[in-house]
Amino acid sequence: MSKGVLMVNLGSPDSTDPKDVKKYLGEFLMDERVIDVPYWARTLLVKGIILNTRPKKSAEAYQKIWWDEGSPLIVLSKRLQSKIDHNTSVPISLAMRYGTPSIKQGLHELHDQGVDEVLLFPLYPQFAMATTETILVLAEELRKEHFPEMSFTTVPPFYNHQDYIRTLGNSIAETLKDVEYEHLLFSYHGVPERHIRKSDITNSHCKIDGSCCQSDSTAHQFCYRHQCFETTRLVAEYLGLKPNTYSVSFQSRLGFDPWLKPYTDRTIERFGKQGMKKLAIVTPAFVSDCLETLEEIAMEGEEIFHEVGGKNFTVVPCLNDREEWVKVLSRWIDEWAHQKPVEA
Numbered sequence: 001m002s003k004g005v006l007m008v009n010l011g012s013p014d015s016t017d018p019k020d021v022k023k024y025l026g027e028f029l030m031d032e033r034v035i036d037v038p039y040w041a042r043t044l045l046v047k048g049i050i051l052n053t054r055p056k057k058s059a060e061a062y063q064k065i066w067w068d069e070g071s072p073l074i075v076l077s078k079r080l081q082s083k084i085d086h087n088t089s090v091p092i093s094l095a096m097r098y099g100t101p102s103i104k105q106g107l108h109e110l111h112d113q114g115v116d117e118v119l120l121f122p123l124y125p126q127f128a129m130a131t132t133e134t135i136l137v138l139a140e141e142l143r144k145e146h147f148p149e150m151s152f153t154t155v156p157p158f159y160n161h162q163d164y165i166r167t168l169g170n171s172i173a174e175t176l177k178d179v180e181y182e183h184l185l186f187s188y189h190g191v192p193e194r195h196i197r198k199s200d201i202t203n204s205h206c207k208i209d210g211s212c213c214q215s216d217s218t219a220h221q222f223c224y225r226h227q228c229f230e231t232t233r234l235v236a237e238y239l240g241l242k243p244n245t246y247s248v249s250f251q252s253r254l255g256f257d258p259w260l261k262p263y264t265d266r267t268i269e270r271f272g273k274q275g276m277k278k279l280a281i282v283t284p285a286f287v288s289d290c291l292e293t294l295e296e297i298a299m300e301g302e303e304i305f306h307e308v309g310g311k312n313f314t315v316v317p318c319l320n321d322r323e324e325w326v327k328v329l330s331r332w333i334d335e336w337a338h339q340k341p342v343e344a
């Protein structure tokens with residue numbers, strides 16, 4: 001048996017050309033775990049409505065953050081992969097759930113190196129059906145069809161892992177060490193409330209009423225909302241943050257269904273209107289900076305804050321290819337690679 005790792009992130013369009021953005025959004029939004037309505041309704045919504053207007057708007061947003069080497073999300077994921085590759089002895093491939101390099105390409109790359117035992121590593125701290133689950137489902141479909149000799153092990157969501165909490169906490173502390181701020185906002189990517197209910201394995205726990213995420217439940221294993229609150233609680237504890245100096249919000253909603261609240265844009269606006277002048281924001285649902293952090297938070301978020309009288313707006317960068325993070329991931333991979341197979 002030969003081991004290898006497939007790290008998977010979300011993906012980006014191939015370029016900022018609206019045609020490429022349309023292709024990417026088409027693949028992304030036609031995923032039944034992202035827009036979870038029946039196929040006919042999804043087709044009508046995505047191909048009949050969203051893809052007629054959104055690609056132009058999204059392409060303009062991508063143009064504001066695009067780097068000479070390409071999409072920040074892809075460039076940063078590649079830098080992370082390359083640094084981990086230097087630290088570990090097992091082959092590491094990188095794939096994107098949407099766009100390129102695809103999961104199929106990543107598995108082929110490992111297959112060509114003789115790998116038959118794969119560690120699937122979704123690059124998401126918190127579980128969501130629109131992120132972790134869709135990666136695992138697609139990878140398994142591809143395995144059955146094209147790589148039946150391969151076996152998979154999965155890295156579980158690491159939202160409460162002490163190594164992740166420490167690394168995130170240190171990165172926040174480093175960014176904010178000489179910064180004056182009145183409040184630290186933990187802004188997570190939003191999901192429709194319906195997604196949270198669908199992922200409730202008990203079918204009865206989830207109320208999305210502010211209290212269910214705090215009580216003990218096996219449902220939390222798959223509850224994005226609970227996991228976001230836990231990451232926040234643990235980081236706040238690690239940093240010794242005082243109550244009421246930090247809070248949680250959810251960004252990037254799409255469509256008219258209720259999404260997780262409070263919404264980040266409205267929270268920033270409210271803070272400014274209440275007279276807050278110095279706000280810091282961290283985005284722990286993303287391990288790599290991307291459109292959602294560089295444009296929606298660092299540009300749009302700052303504009304909203306300034307419009308309502310806010311002054312200092314500080315954004316904590318994602319973990320990206322930070323040395324401490326590279327060391328943590330390399331160690332996790334090495335520990336998996338060198339563990340002995342369980343005897344039958």
Ligand SMILES: C=CC1=C(C)c2cc3[nH]c(cc4nc(cc5[nH]c(cc1n2)c(C)c5CCC(=O)O)C(CCC(=O)O)=C4C)c(C)c3C=C
Nearest residue numbers: 010011012034058073128130131189191254285290291292
């Ligand atoms: C129904 C739509 C969407 C759900 C649900 C959703 C969940 C979700 N997404 C991320 C991470 C990222 N999303 C990004 C971009 C993005 N997300 C959606 C829609 C949903 N996301 C759209 C339409 C887009 C594209 C841009 C746009 O048109 O606004 C990105 C950035 C990609 C990049 O190229 O930089 C990330 C990362 C998470 C973690 C998540 C659920 C927890």
Ligand SMILES: [Fe+2]
Nearest residue numbers: 189190252292
């Ligand atoms: Fe998204």
